[in-house]
Amino acid sequence: MSGESWQSFLTFGFFIVLTFVCGAYCLLVTRNMIRAIIGLELLIKAVTLLIIVVGHVTGRVALTQALVITIIVIEVVVTVIAGGIALRVFRHNNSLYIGDLNKLKG
């Protein structure tokens, strides 16, 4: 890999890791279902950008774009289903608190 590409990869990688940390922390700490989905979204976005950067520095832009489009489709479906589940749980428990989901035990 050329020096310029490597430097570009490191710069992007630095900020991508920080975004990933934001998403991971949100997912670990939050007790609200919608905020947990938002944390998951941040994680996916960081990974998506990393794939695009890798495609750019290696010259395989077409392949990485195809992969990213697939990831975006999966991301949307996961978000919609998770949002629907959160809504159903809210209607059932009148709360978005994750701790209220222990009624699934058994």
Next chain:
Amino acid sequence: MTIPHISIDTILLFTMVAAALWTVMGRSLLKATIGLAITSAIISILMFRLNSPLAAVFELSVCTGLITVVFVSTISLTKPLTHKEIVELSKERHKRFGYLPIIIIVTAIVLTLIKIRNNVAVAPGADITADVRQVMWNIRHLDMFGQILIIIAGALGVVILFEERKRDEW
């Protein structure tokens, strides 16, 4: 005094992390959703700048637009908190999310100190000059099949989740 060279990409990346931080730290869910949309929009600009226009268009239209609409719809269908609940929750949130800026700063310092050597060899591939449409329809056509299945599964899931039951069968 010389001003260090800061590229547009660096400014965009810095804004992206700031928007992500605002998304996580924000008190209101609606503000968090707007922060997520801003993060997504910045990522799509970066994708345009990295010669990936098709992925950028998908990111902008689907992630910035559709997912924001989904989140806003979900939030609007849930009950808003009372003032007392907001005050109680913000104290608790402050305790839990207050560590995030510190963690971000520590991670940034650690990443700055780590020296990574450039010994990555790029394996030769056949698709370096290929067009994205050619890759999607000829090389990765199984992905397209998987995407169709996922969309059908998602549609069925939405139908099951949102269908109104006449009586509580469970």
